[in-house]
Amino acid sequence: MWVAAGFVFLLALLIDLAFRLGPELLERRRLQPSLELVSPIDLASLPTATRFDFPLGTEHGAMAYNAQPFTENMHLGDDLNGIGGENSDLGDPVFAAADGRVLAARDGGPGWGNVIIVLHAYRENGARKYVQSFYGHVQSILVGPREEVRRGQQIATVGTGGGKYLAHLHFEMREFITPFIGAGYRKDTHGWLDPSAFIQAHRGAPDEDVGRKDYVR
Numbered sequence: 001m002w003v004a005a006g007f008v009f010l011l012a013l014l015i016d017l018a019f020r021l022g023p024e025l026l027e028r029r030r031l032q033p034s035l036e037l038v039s040p041i042d043l044a045s046l047p048t049a050t051r052f053d054f055p056l057g058t059e060h061g062a063m064a065y066n067a068q069p070f071t072e073n074m075h076l077g078d079d080l081n082g083i084g085g086e087n088s089d090l091g092d093p094v095f096a097a098a099d100g101r102v103l104a105a106r107d108g109g110p111g112w113g114n115v116i117i118v119l120h121a122y123r124e125n126g127a128r129k130y131v132q133s134f135y136g137h138v139q140s141i142l143v144g145p146r147e148e149v150r151r152g153q154q155i156a157t158v159g160t161g162g163g164k165y166l167a168h169l170h171f172e173m174r175e176f177i178t179p180f181i182g183a184g185y186r187k188d189t190h191g192w193l194d195p196s197a198f199i200q201a202h203r204g205a206p207d208e209d210v211g212r213k214d215y216v217r
């Protein structure tokens with residue numbers, strides 16, 4: 001008798017839980033179509049990036065400064081500026097942080113202007129991992145979706161998000177493989193990485209290595 005009552009109670013608990021979690025689980029399922037945009041074949045054929053560089057200024061990040069670092073004011077990326085400040089970096093080259101493939105290169109909507117997302121594969125502790133670099137507010141887009149890019153290749157120019165901001169590059173590094181744009185600010189940073197810290201940790205080259213040879217300001 002008591003066993004049966006306990007069973008009924010447990011069943012009720014599970015049903016209640018299913019109803020509570022149901023919407024969230026369905027929400028995940030609704031995201032599936034975008035997941036399908038990056039197929040296992042796409043992932044397997046991604047070039048393996050051996051090294052990551054800063055996307056603005058020199059490959060070491062010189063000639064640029066970070067006006068709003070990751071997590072400051074719930075910021076999901078770094079706001080990189082030319083050292084001249086204000087609009088002095090308008091039109092400056094934006095470089096791919098590493099070898100990879102363009103997932104998205106288009107108008108990101110209000111607040112963004114043009115955005116580019118590049119998906120990278122890299123090896124860490126023997127495992128193949130994926131990370132995406134996100135370049136926001138760019139002026140000119142110089143690459144197209146599915147195009148393969150090389151580390152240090154110019155992919156865009158610094159913009160103002162369609163006149164919304166002083167020229168700067170909003171730069172994110174994310175652990176996602178889906179080409180979503182999202183918002184630039186969020187309290188929960190799960191899935192986002194500290195861009196500067198990630199690049200510093202994945203330089204793959206000594207700091208005294210020469211600067212970007214094709215960098216012209």
Ligand SMILES: [Zn+2]
Nearest residue numbers: 078079170184
């Ligand atoms: Zn920003």
